[in-house]
Amino acid sequence: DPDSAEPRLYRLWEESGVFAPSDDPAAPAFSMAIPPPNVTGSLHIGHALNTTLQDVLTRFARMRGAAALWLPGMDHAGIATQMVVERQLAASGNIGRRDMGREAFVERVWEWKAQSGGTISRQLRRLGASCDWSRERFTLDEGLSQAVRKVFVTLHRQGLVYRDKRLVNWDPQFQTAISDLEVEQREVDGHYWHFAYPLEDGSGEIVVATTRPETMLADTAVAVHPDDPRYQPLIGRCVRLPIVGRPIPIIADDYADPEKGSGAVKITPAHDFNDFKVGQRHRLPMINVLDPEARLNDNAPVGWRGLDRFAARKKVVEEFEALGLLRGVEPVRHAVPHGDRSGVVVEPYLTDQWWVDAKTLAKEAIAAVEDGRTRFVPQHWEKTYFEWMRNIEPWCVSRQLWWGHRIPAWFGPDGRAFVAETEAGAAEAAREHYGRDEPLRQDEDVLDTWFSSALWPFSTLGWPDKTADLARFYPTHTLVTGFDIIFFWVARMMMMGLHFTGEAPFRRVFINALIRDAGGAKMSKSKGNVLDPLELVDAYGADALRFTLVAMSGQARDIRLSTARIEGYRNFATKLWNAARFCEMNGCRPVAGFDPGSVREAINRWIVGETARATGEITRALEDCAFDAAATAAYRFVWNLYCDWYLEFCKPILQGTDEAGKPETRATAAWALETILKLLHPTMPFITEELWAKTGQRQTMLIVEPWPELSEAWIDPGVVADMALVVGTIATGRAVRAELNVPVSARPPLIVTEADPSQRRVLEANAAIIIQMLRVEGLRFDAAAPRGAVPYLADGAAFALPVAEFIDLAVERARLTKDIAAHGADIERTGQKLANASFLARAPEEVVEENRDRLAEAEAAKAKLEEALARLDAIG
């Protein structure tokens, strides 16, 4: 019962301190920093996937003897959190943040953080996350704040952080600058309006087009292409800007595209990124006509001031129409930039902001991936990373918000900025500069949330102090995260990590998929297709959810999650439980000092080898982050090999009267089960830990048991071949019975009509197994099958089941004919291949050999079946 067991087991782990890395100096370090969730958020299914994969890697590393540290923490998520709290204030009818004032508002956010901040960590615990809570960090805690200040000041001193007045993406809702990455293009319906601007001397007009008529109030030029013959005579002359009345020049610039519209384009340097560059080239005035809320400001004509941008748009169009200068309008569907959080249209806006010289920092971050210091898995994500990094733009890091790291810059009376880690440091610098004490005012702005996130892998380990943790656990081993934050986060951690520590912050980046609903749609609250991980845990258990997420975590970029799949893996957990129960009921308990390499019994030697094989597969898969392969290998081994075959093989021995074979088989079954529990533990920690305790006297918990390292030399090819014959005899025999509708209750003898001496030995040795599993009455060796016995072939041996009384001759004839035809087709194809001279000449010898064997086997089988069919015809 996972409901009660899971929390109990989690408490046991947590209280015993096993989540903290071992301090054994001999243990190699393995570390990961969690992608810190939003402190006021709650866990969604994407977190569940991300968390599960990290936990699998952590538990795997821990069991392999590493000092495994998975460091948890939360992000203050500046704009997102501020938004939530502002909404709460609005909803509760409280005064807004501006009326509250900065201090009161920030206090309010801290209150909210205290109240909701525990949600995520509780949810992570429910999933079984084995992170070291004693090292939990928060991006706004004192240590990390110190790291942030240190980084900002250092970068500033190095000229990599600077203040600049230029266009930013301005979010009028939050009234802050946002970075390019926080801008989301949305397709919307709009219009192209064609406006005529009269030449200043009244000798004509020039037509420009725009989708944002209100910006014309800030136009400072009209540009045409220098080679455009239509406009040659106009270059250097002026138009009189309607409504405003300002004369503005007609300039020549390559930016104007003669193919587009009239070939002339209005230039609004303060409100358009392209126009800004044109304005810089031509030293045009930059007139900002908007206020922070995107209303017209005092640079707009009297009578227009205070008007909202969209109202202004309408009014400009009306005005042009009234002036007889509207030359056309056409509808257009186009992409318009929106704030990703606010959802409102953002405006290019001219302000002073702090910038990070990302281009310079990117150089080493690119090199580190190029030379493999950091690898992406799947590797193709490197291309995405390179693409962005090689075209990176300066990063605007200041935000006009209140929730976040206050920028460590103080302004003097003349506006000069003094950047220092402390106010005292800034004051000292100011004193030095001015020659006396001057009043300083700290920058009101805070840093982009991602600025502190960029430091996460080393700031959480104590940087800038030279802590023991930093020395031991940095760089981290693997980062597990989603592709949606490669730019926001991964790239920036690479830049900052390399710049400040000289080492890439992680050796490997595993990019996990995005979870969609069963139909492939993105999960969203509005669509109502959200699967809440906690509800799934309640319904199926954390292990089943975890196994599902791991099993579905291939290299594809999305996962379509359905509850049917989770149900399937819940059944797997039940299967495991029942296998353990079987062992318990049959006295299979771990034996101290048991040596798997020394077992004698064929079935036991076989399962020992298969266990070693599965262990190797799973280990390699986990090493490579091939999570789905690991899950599939484990699933198949447990269900289709251990349960379906091995435990069935054990029954005749364990439930028989002969005591001689029992001890070894019990010990082997228990050992294999124990190994299974270990192999499954990273993925299904709860049920395996529970079964670990239930199936033996344990000194330690499974979570700290050593990972199995089994010799693949235990895979004995002879035993594998022998058991293949036993399996084939049973499986094919069952198929024959089923096809011919032989009742389950019928117990014919099994007659072995052809078997070479070694096969005969194997069949005799495993007779009890065959008798029980094929439900036959006995095993006889007799070259002459009785009349009406049904023949079948398995692994080169021939068998007959005397079930004449149940046979429908037509059905049996059809069965034989179908098999003969199949062999015939095989013979033809293989024969053709072997008749091809270039195949014989160029294909590797073992491939040719394989085909010769195939041909011989098919021919022999076909001959035998034809013989049987002839006998049948003789009867019928």
Added chain:
RNA sequence: GGGCGCGUAGCUCAGCGGGAGAGCACUCGCUUCACACGCGAGGGGUCGCUGGUUCAAUCCCAGCCGCGCCCACCA
């Protein structure tokens, strides 16, 4: 416009140079003493299309068709 990825069984996906696999769904038979969340047996696929490379192509290359995502684009 630039980039990335995906088209394999009814559905969701593995496989990625030597006769196509899994889970779910479907059909048939089983209350067989671990398990009906089960056991056993089945049906079902010109591996998107067209060329090329190769003794051999689902797998490698090119082109095309279809789908998705990211970046840029408010003349």
